[in-house]
Structures are given as structure tokens and as C-alpha cells.
Amino acid sequence: MKKPISIQYFLLLLLSLQSGMLAFAQKANQSAAKKPLIVFVTGDHEYSGESTLPIVAAELEKNYGFRTKVLKAFPDHNAEENIPGLEALKEADIAVFFLRWRRLPADQVQLIEDYLKTGKPLIGFRTTTHSFNYPAGHPLEKWNTFGEMAFNAPPGWGGKAKHTHYGHKSSTDVSIIAAEAKNVLLTGVANNFHARSWLYQVLPNFPSNGSTALLMGHSVNSENPAAYDNPVAWTGINSYGAKFFFTTLGHPEDFDQEPFQRLVINAFHWVAGKPIPKKWAGKMEINVPYRD
Numbered sequence: 059m060k061k062p063i064s065i066q067y068f069l070l071l072l073l074s075l076q077s078g079m080l081a082f083a084q085k086a087n088q089s090a091a092k093k094p095l096i097v098f099v100t101g102d103h104e105y106s107g108e109s110t111l112p113i114v115a116a117e118l119e120k121n122y123g124f125r126t127k128v129l130k131a132f133p134d135h136n137a138e139e140n141i142p143g144l145e146a147l148k149e150a151d152i153a154v155f156f157l158r159w160r161r162l163p164a165d166q167v168q169l170i171e172d173y174l175k176t177g178k179p180l181i182g183f184r185t186t187t188h189s190f191n192y193p194a195g196h197p198l199e200k201w202n203t204f205g206e207m208a209f210n211a212p213p214g215w216g217g218k219a220k221h222t223h224y225g226h227k228s229s230t231d232v233s234i235i236a237a238e239a240k241n242v243l244l245t246g247v248a249n250n251f252h253a254r255s256w257l258y259q260v261l262p263n264f265p266s267n268g269s270t271a272l273l274m275g276h277s278v279n280s281e282n283p284a285a286y287d288n289p290v291a292w293t294g295i296n297s298y299g300a301k302f303f304f305t306t307l308g309h310p311e312d313f314d315q316e317p318f319q320r321l322v323i324n325a326f327h328w329v330a331g332k333p334i335p336k337k338w339a340g341k342m343e344i345n346v347p348y349r350d
Contacts, residue, residue, distance in 0.1 A: 093123055093124055093125045094124055094125065094151035094152060094330045094332075095124075095125045095126070095127065095149055095150050095151050095152070096115065096118065096124050096125070096126045096127070096150065096151065096152045096153075096154060096326065097126075097127050097129065097146045097147055097149075097150035097152070097153050097154070098111045098112075098115055098126065098127070098128040098129060098154045098156070099129050099141060099144070099147075099153065099154065099155050099156070099157065099170075100128065100129065100130050100131065100135075100141075100156045100157070101130065101131030101135060101137070101138070101141055101156075101157050101158070101160055102135060102156055102157060102158035102184075102185050103135060103136055103158055103159070103349070104158065104185070104348070104349055104350075105156070105158075105183075105184060105185065105308050105309060105310060105348065105349070106135075106310045106346045106347065106348065106349060107135075107156030107183060107184075107308065108128075108130045108131070108135055108156075109310070109346045110308075110310050110313040110344055110346050111128060111154065111156060111183075112128045113313075113342055113344050113346075114313070114319075114322060114323075114342070114344075115127075115128050117323070117339070117342050118323070118326060120339075121339035122323065122326070122327070122335065122339070123332075124326065124330075127143075127146050127150075129141050129142070129143045129144060129146065131160075135349075138159060138160050138161050138162075138191075139160070139161050139162060139163065140162070140163075140166070141160070141162060141166060144166050144169040144170065145169060147169050147170065147172070147173040148169070148172070148173075150173060150178065151178060151179075151330065152178065152179050152180070152181065152326065152329055152330055153170075153173050153178065153179075153180050153181075154180070154181045154182070154183075155180065155181070155182045155183070155186045155189060155208070156182070156183040156184065156185070156186060156308065157185065157186050157189035157190070157204075158185035158186075158188065158189065159185075159188060159189075159190070159191040160189055160190050160191070161190065161191060161192055161198075162190070162198075164197070164198060167198055167201060174207070174208060174296075174298045174300070175298060176298075176300075177298050177299040177300045178300060179300055179301045179302060179329035179330065180208055180209070180296070180300055180301075180302040180303075180329070181302065181303050181304070181325055181326065181329060182205075182208065182209045182302065182303075182304040182305075183304075183305060183307070183308040184255065184258075184305070184306055184307060184308030184309075185308070186204070186205060186208075186209065186304070187205035187209070187211040187212075187215045187221060187258070187304075187306070188202075188205060188215055188216055188221055189201075189204040189205065190202050190204050190216065191216075201216075202216030203215075203216040204216065206297075207296065207297050207298075208296050208297075208298075208300075208302065209294075209296060209302055209304040210264075210265070210266050210267045210268075210269045210292070210294050210296055210297075210302075210304075211260070211264070211304070212260045212261075212263035212264045212266065213263050213266070214263070215260075221258065221259075222258070222259040223256050223257060223258045223259065224256050224257045224259070224277040224280040224281055224282045224285045225256055225279075225280060225281025225282065226256055226281075226350075227256075227279060227281060228256045228257065228277050228278055228279045228280045228281060228285075229252065229253065229254050229255070229256060229277075229278045229279065230252070230253045230254075230255055230256065230257045230275040230276065230277060230278060230290065230307075231250065231251075231252055231253075231275070231276040231278055232250065232251050232252070232253050232273050232274070232275050232276075232290055232307070232317075233249060233250045233273065233274050233276070234247065234249050234250075234272070234273060234274075235271055235272060235273065235274050235289075238270065238271070238272050241270075241272060242324075242328070242334050243272060243293065243303070243321075243324050243325060243328045243334070244272060244321070244324070245320075245324055245334045246320045246324070246338055247317050247320045247321050247324070248316075248317040251315060251317040251318070252278075252315075253275070253290070253307050253309065253311075253312045253315065253318065254309040254310075254311035254312055254348075255290075255306070255307045255308060255309040255312050256277070257275045257276070257277040257280070257285070257288055257290070257306075258288060258290070258306040259285075259286075259288055260288050260289060260306065261286070261288050261289070264288075264289060264292070265289065265292055265294070267294060267295075267296075267297075268294055268295065269292045269293065269294035270292060270293050270294060271289035271291070271292045272289075272291045272292060272293065273289065273290045273291040273305075273321075274287050274288070274289055274290065275287060275288055275289070275290040275306075288306075289306075290305060290306045290307055291303070291304065291305040291306070291307070291321065292304055292305075293328075301329050302329065303325040303328065303329055305321070305322075309348060310344070310346040310347065310348050311348065313342075313344040313346065314342075314343070314344045314345060314346075316341045319341060319342055319344075320338065323335065323338075
């Protein structure tokens, strides 16, 4: 006849199980904490960044060992004065910006400034060169030069009237700059590809402050007969001492191009100080409409 299990034995068994579960949970939490946290800050009227970047974020979590949080303008992409949740930048390891002509309140801008002052890395897309558009004399007017401060964008690009492109009916042939052909950030990126984005004119004031141009753009069907080739992606150290990657590409159709996807995935690893992936997880399906 089997002896009944004593209450003391049962309690010891229960305590052991609880201890094991606690240890497992602590290990899981520690493992998650080791994954870099990327905070995406989106708000643009035109390019659907609040729809393309969440797909990229999901891919980074699923296949590349990152944690992500996506912040969006509220109540929609046209809301220029509110991006809730910017407190997340306090915990971020990488900040990503896809903004256009915002006028955020001082407390929200302060959270962005606090992040910049940490010297942690950044990534920026397209209209982020002109993220803010405060009127002359406004206490936050200096933030109209956010592109210059954070991404070594050409001086004078802040605000509505100070940047130039070659027309919405044009597109861009992109090629790797020969001197950067062996740059690790360009691993797996095709030597030449076509982007739907119309080319931004950033020369002659770029590259600046020691930035390194990676890709050159050539305008196709330009609406400006004087159009000339301009860099479309660069890296560098910004005025806060932070490593950054920036691209003037960012049309939603660009995000569905494999060479651009490879570039973007590589950029996240590069700014995080992680090795560029030897194995490509595969092309993402990003079918997001452009808002004219």
C-alpha cells in the first residue's frame, strides 16, 4: 500500500515549482531586456510612414532580435501638434523619425531633445529633413533645423520653402557610390535599383560635418531640366555625438523594393552596433498606398 503524500512534501513541491517558474520568468525578462528597443516616431501627411514602418518593426521583432514601439500622430497623420507616448524615448536604444512639418508642444519636443542629448543612435527617413515648421519668432523655431541637428542634413532645409525636389512625376535611379562598394552597411544591397521617390536636391551643401554618402540618386523624367545627381543615403555622427543613418527615400513603393528593405534592415543593425545579418530573412510584403 502506497504512503499518502504528506502536506509538507506537497508544500515543498509547490514551492519548488513556484521557484522554477519565477526563475524562468526572470530569465525571459533578462533576455528581452538585452534586445535593443527601437522607438519609431511617425507623423507625415504624404508618405504613409505610420503604415510602412510598423511592418518593418514587426519584421525586426520576428526575425532580427529587436524590440519595437511605434508612435503615431493623433488622431491621424494630419495631426501636426500631438504624438502621444514620446515618453518611450526615455527607454529607447534607437530612435527612428519619419516626420513632416510638425508643431509639437514644448513638453513633447523636450522628450525628443532629451533623447538627442543621450547621444544614442538615430535613423531618419525622407521628410524628416523638414520635421518641424514653427512660425518665425516661435520659442521652438530652432527645431525647424532638426534635420541639420540630428542627421547632418543640408543647412537651410527646415520649413516649407527651403527644400527642393525634382517633381512628383519623376522617380529615381539609385546606385551604390563606388568608394563605398565594400561598406558593410550595403551588404546584400543591389548595385543599382529604381525608387519611386522623386529625388531631393541636397547638394552642394551635402555631405557635411564628415558624413559619408552611400547611395547616389539620378532623377528620371525630372520636371527640372537643370536636375543633377544627389546622394540619397548617408551616415555620420551628428551634433550630439550620435551615430545615425539617413535616407531621403521613403515613398511607400520604395519600401516594397528588396534592395531598399535590405538597406533598412542593415541600417538598424549598424546603428545598434550589431553584426549585419549573414542570413536574409526574406522580402517583406509592403503594399501601402501613397497619399497624394
